Amino acid sequence: MTQFPIGRRTVIAGALGSVVHGGASFAAEPIKIGFSIPQTGGLAAIGLQALLTMQIWAEDVNAAGGIIGRPVQLVTYDDQSNPANVPRIYTKLLDVDKIDLLVTNGTNLTVPAMPIAIQRGMVVFCMLALAVNEKFKYGRFFQTMPYGPRGKESISEGFFEVAMAMTPKPATVALVGADAEFAKNAVDGAREQAKKHGLKIVYDRTYPPPTVDFGPVIRGIAGTNPDIVYVGSYPVDTSGMIRAARELNFRPKLFGGGMVGTQAATLKGDLGEMLNDVVSYELYCPAVAARFPNVEAVLKKYQPRAKQKGIDPQGYYVPPFCYATMEILHQAVTGAGGTDQEKIAKVMHATTFKTVVGDIKFGPDGEWDHPRMLWVQFRGLKGQGMDQFTNPAAEVVVSPAAYKTGELRYPMGLAKQ
Amino acid sequence: MSNLRFWGLMGVLIVVVWLAGRLVTNEYVFFAGYAVLQYILLATAWNLLGGYAGYINFGSAAFFALGAYMSVALNKLVELPVPILIVAGGVSAGALGLVMGYLTLKLRGVFFSIATLALAIVFQAVITNWSWVGGASGAYVMRPADGPWGGSYVEYLFYLMLAMACGSVALARTIERSDMGYGLSAIRDDEGAAESNGVPTLRLKVLATVLSGTLMGMAGAPLPFYVAYLDPPSAFNLSYAVNTIAMPLVGGTQTWIGPVIGAVLLTAVQETAMVTISSASNLLLVGLLMIAFIALAPNGIVGLAKAWKKGETHDAVSNRSAHRHRGRSG
Numbered sequence: 221m222t223q224f225p226i227g228r229r230t231v232i233a234g235a236l237g238s239v240v241h242g243g244a245s246f247a248a249e250p251i252k253i254g255f256s257i258p259q260t261g262g263l264a265a266i267g268l269q270a271l272l273t274m275q276i277w278a279e280d281v282n283a284a285g286g287i288i289g290r291p292v293q294l295v296t297y298d299d300q301s302n303p304a305n306v307p308r309i310y311t312k313l314l315d316v317d318k319i320d321l322l323v324t325n326g327t328n329l330t331v332p333a334m335p336i337a338i339q340r341g342m343v344v345f346c347m348l349a350l351a352v353n354e355k356f357k358y359g360r361f362f363q364t365m366p367y368g369p370r371g372k373e374s375i376s377e378g379f380f381e382v383a384m385a386m387t388p389k390p391a392t393v394a395l396v397g398a399d400a401e402f403a404k405n406a407v408d409g410a411r412e413q414a415k416k417h418g419l420k421i422v423y424d425r426t427y428p429p430p431t432v433d434f435g436p437v438i439r440g441i442a443g444t445n446p447d448i449v450y451v452g453s454y455p456v457d458t459s460g461m462i463r464a465a466r467e468l469n470f471r472p473k474l475f476g477g478g479m480v481g482t483q484a485a486t487l488k489g490d491l492g493e494m495l496n497d498v499v500s501y502e503l504y505c506p507a508v509a510a511r512f513p514n515v516e517a518v519l520k521k522y523q524p525r526a527k528q529k530g531i532d533p534q535g536y537y538v539p540p541f542c543y544a545t546m547e548i549l550h551q552a553v554t555g556a557g558g559t560d561q562e563k564i565a566k567v568m569h570a571t572t573f574k575t576v577v578g579d580i581k582f583g584p585d586g587e588w589d590h591p592r593m594l595w596v597q598f599r600g601l602k603g604q605g606m607d608q609f610t611n612p613a614a615e616v617v618v619s620p621a622a623y624k625t626g627e628l629r630y631p632m633g634l635a636k637q
Numbered sequence: 638m639s640n641l642r643f644w645g646l647m648g649v650l651i652v653v654v655w656l657a658g659r660l661v662t663n664e665y666v667f668f669a670g671y672a673v674l675q676y677i678l679l680a681t682a683w684n685l686l687g688g689y690a691g692y693i694n695f696g697s698a699a700f701f702a703l704g705a706y707m708s709v710a711l712n713k714l715v716e717l718p719v720p721i722l723i724v725a726g727g728v729s730a731g732a733l734g735l736v737m738g739y740l741t742l743k744l745r746g747v748f749f750s751i752a753t754l755a756l757a758i759v760f761q762a763v764i765t766n767w768s769w770v771g772g773a774s775g776a777y778v779m780r781p782a783d784g785p786w787g788g789s790y791v792e793y794l795f796y797l798m799l800a801m802a803c804g805s806v807a808l809a810r811t812i813e814r815s816d817m818g819y820g821l822s823a824i825r826d827d828e829g830a831a832e833s834n835g836v837p838t839l840r841l842k843v844l845a846t847v848l849s850g851t852l853m854g855m856a857g858a859p860l861p862f863y864v865a866y867l868d869p870p871s872a873f874n875l876s877y878a879v880n881t882i883a884m885p886l887v888g889g890t891q892t893w894i895g896p897v898i899g900a901v902l903l904t905a906v907q908e909t910a911m912v913t914i915s916s917a918s919n920l921l922l923v924g925l926l927m928i929a930f931i932a933l934a935p936n937g938i939v940g941l942a943k944a945w946k947k948g949e950t951h952d953a954v955s956n957r958s959a960h961r962h963r964g965r966s967g
Contacts, residue, residue: 262870303871304864307791308668315665328775331866335780339789355777399765399773401868426773428762 250293251286251559253278253549254319256309256329261301263326265484266348268531269538270325271296276521277546287553295319299329306332314340320559321345321549325542327352328401334358343552343564346586347545348538350375350405353586360565361586364545366503368591369583375402375478376410376450378595378619379499382628383448383474384417390447390473394423396437396461397452397478406452406478414450422446431457434464441470448474455481459491466494471632476500482598483537489606495598497632499618502594504540504577506612507625514576515540534609544575595619597628600637643810647803654799658792667795671863673904674798675856679877680884680896681805682852686845687882688890689818691825692742696753697881699760700730700850702872704857706764709776709867713769718785719797723858730854731847738846742839761873775868778861794859805852809893812848821845822891853881883927889939898938 255274258267274294282291295317299305310333313319322342324330327349334356337344346352346363351371353361367374383390393414397407404426414421422444427437434457441449449472451461458481465475476499481487483502488495504515522535532538551573556563572581583589596615601608608614616626658667679697686692704726711717711725733756741752765773784793812818820841823831832838861867880903888899903926907919934941 302874302876303866303868304860304874307864308665308672311665311668311791315663328866328868328871331775331777332864335782335865339782355779401774404773426766428765429773 248286248290250291251321251553252293252295252317252319253321253323254295254310254313254317255323255325256297256299256306256313256333257325258301258329259298263301263329265531266538267298267301267325268529269526269535270347270542272525272529272531273518273522273535273539273542274323274546276518276525277543280521281546281550287550288557301329303328303332307336310336314342321553321564323347323545323549325349334361337361341561343561343568344586345545345549347542350402351587357585359586360561360568362548362568362582363587364541364548364580366541366577366588366592368588368593369585370591371587372405372409373412374409374591374593375406375452375501376413377591378501378593379450379477380410380413380417380419382499382595382619386473386628386630391420392422392444392446392448393419394441394444394446394449394472395421395425395452396423396441396449397426398429398431398454398457399426400429400454402480403452403454403457403478407450410450410452410477419448427457429454429457432460434460435468437461438464438468438470442468446472448472450477451475452478453480455484455487458482459487462491462494462498466635471634473631474499474628475632476597485532485534485536485606485609488609489604492604492608493601493635493637496601496635496637497597497599497629499595499597499628502536502596502615502617504536505594505596505615505617506536506610507596507615507617508594508623509612511623512540512577518543518576534606540577544573544577544580547575548573548580592620592623594623597626599626599629602636643807647807651799651803655796658788658795664789664791667789667792669908671791671795671798673901674795674802676880676884676900676904677802677897678798678805678856679853679881680888680900681802681809681893682849682856683881684885684890684893684896685809685812685849685852686842687849688885688895689813689821689825690842690845692842692845693750693882694753694846694849695750695878695882696755696757696760697853698873698875698877699753699757700733700853701857701860701877702760702764702869703730703733704854705860705867705872706770706857707854708858708861709770709778712778712861713776719794719859719862723797723801723855726858727851727855730857731851733854734846734848734850735843737850738843742842742846757873757878761869764872765869771868773869775866776861777866778864780862780865791863794863797859798856801852801855806893806897808848808852809896813893817841817844879923883923885937887926887930887937889937891936892939895937895939902938 257271258264259271278292278294281287286292295313297309299309306329322337323345324333325348330346330349330352338358343360344362346361348365349363350367352363395407395410397403423441423446453461458479479500482500509516518539519535522539523533526535527533552564552567553559555567555571568582572579581589594617597618598614599616600613617623618626618628679701683694683697687694707726707729708722711722737756741749764770770776781790784790786793820836823836824838824841828838884899884903885896887903888897889895903923906922910919910922930937
């Protein structure tokens with residue numbers, strides 16, 4: 221485990237900031253916020269973005285006088301993307317570091333923390349996790365990603381709504397995904413959606429995560445001639461599937477799905493025009509920036525530091541919702557008047573929180589009371605390069621209706637348009 | 638060390654740890670202690686075949702994960718106490734060792750090692766596609782808050798792991814001093830010569846594989862309860878395979894105490910490196926230590942200590958004889 225002294229630095233920075241800004245001085249004990257986060261291993265790309273955003277939030281809060289007059293201190297350890305390290309880390313945070321509040325991230329890395337949190341009655345401020353509380357049904361669990369109460373289905377619901385609005389309606393679907401946690405959940409949800417909409421499933425297979433050649437997979441799908449193709453994939457296979465589809469000139473009416481990686485600037489920039497007409501999900505993108513004006517301030521602080529650290533330089537996916545998680549924590553502690561976990565849980569259930577990503581109200585299961593996944597279609601991309609994704613026209617929101625910025629274009633066109 | 642002294646020390650150690658555990662209120666101690674004991678058990682298990690017989694097993698994670706997934710599978714059918722799950726994990730991993738050993742140990746040299754590597758990959762693919770035990774999505778195991786004898790459940794798991802680690806060390810020491818141990822040493826030194834002298838090489842190798850696999854399976858069985866969640870990437874994590882080989886190599890492969898020293902030392906080094914340098918460096922450090930010990934001290938820390946002691950004794954004998962010689966000539 222690596223203990224990052226960011227907490228102490230943050231307190232110092234915050235204290236200095238408050239001196240500069242004439243804010244409150246911190247005679248009070250800091251509020252310690254503890255979390256395990258992947259800074260190395262497979263999930264580090266996400267973890268490092270979350271960590272930087274939380275540092276930015278802590279600096280902002282401390283500069284403004286802290287929470288209920290107390291500075292915040294982040295205490296964190298690297299779990300190396302390995303769930304087996306998580307129980308030890310959270311026990312250390314609670315028993316040795318004596319944290320006041322507990323934050324988790326990621327599905328696999330949140331589940332091992334749950335028994336400890338439940339045992340100690342801690343409120344779990346969670347982000348980037350899917351359907352964790354389905355098993356635990358813990359009344360003090362709160363997750364900030366907008367999956368809503370039907371977690372698994374939310375990664376395909378919008379895609380199928382968009383597909384069924386095509387004229388003529390599609391009749392057949394191919395489902396394909398990696399043999400791994402998120403992708404399997406995505407394809408499971410898509411299978412339910414296909415049944416719900418009366419689509420005939422003509423291809424339903426998985427591929428092992430280390431697959432590098434996706435040509436045979438795409439050829440297999442193309443052989444069944446589906447109207448639409450739903451893919452549940454991780455970044456490496458997202459890239460492989462899209463490249464193979466383009467190289468083989470496979471162009472169904474609709475191609476896309478729960479494709480992890482199409483939210484990351486580097487992968488998007490690398491794929492460039494090959495993404496044209498692909499439909500995938502987003503949590504935030506420049507097309508909806510006007511709806512969430514406060515996100516820009518967060519990204520302005522995040523982007524230069526992210527470039528220095530060599531992590532996602534645009535940060536449209538993780539930072540806004542990560543910052544929102546911490547804003548919720550801030551408001552909940554303020555509402556409870558301290559760090560009493562029972563009072564915080566009551567506030568969490570009762571409050572509609574104002575955050576940079578809009579108003580958030582939690583349902584009884586601790587997920588958003590309604591889903592708000594954005595389904596986007598990539599458009600007008602030329603060559604390669606990530607800068608073109610700052611253009612709102614590069615990702616057109618096609619679902620949900622409340623955030624729609626354009627109509628779906630189908631069938632899938634050529635890469636060069 | 639005499640038998641009496643060994644068992645006396647083992648008994649004292651268990652009583653001291655148990656008494657200390659009664660006084661500890663910080664649960665982190667049990668979490669950290671569990672990880673150390675788990676590696677003592679794994680390293681000792683690996684050493685039965687890799688150290689004593691010289692047959693390198695790269696597939697420790699497969700045996701370990703089999704024990705873990707056996708717990709997940711049985712726990713889905715009926716809620717059983719962890720000790721029974723440990724027995725089931727041990728039996729299943731031992732059976733895998735028997736099949737694996739019988740099929741591959743007839744061939745000498747690297748074939749067994751290659752087969753163990755393949756075993757881990759094939760077994761991971763099977764688990765990933767077996768949805769009943771969670772498949773790629775992983776399986777949840779709800780851990781009770783309290784242990785059956787009072788205290789927390791993690792404290793209970795810690796004592797179970799302590800018992801298994803002590804048992805494995807005792808077993809390794811017994812084997813080392815038995816006909817089986819001498820037979821395995823003969824295989825390690827020259828298998829052909831051992832066979833021509835009547836050592837039942839295949840039988841001993843298969844037996845060592847079964848015992849090694851059993852202990853690894855037993856080490857994995859409590860894991861789902863410790864983590865509360867098990868998915869293929871964490872059950873088959875590279876760190877298990879790497880550490881399980883590195884620990885005996887660093888400590889010393891030819892004695893029972895070597896893996897214990899290696900496990901305690903490397904766990905401490907890794908924890909310290911993660912806190913003070915960076916978490917990315919911890920496996921790198923293990924790799925560097927492995928290379929250093931293989932190149933400079935192939936018999937590990939125990940070998941170095943023995944050589945130093947031998948040198949000191951040699952010096953003392955030389956000094957005494959020189960003194961006598963000077964006395965006579967004076």
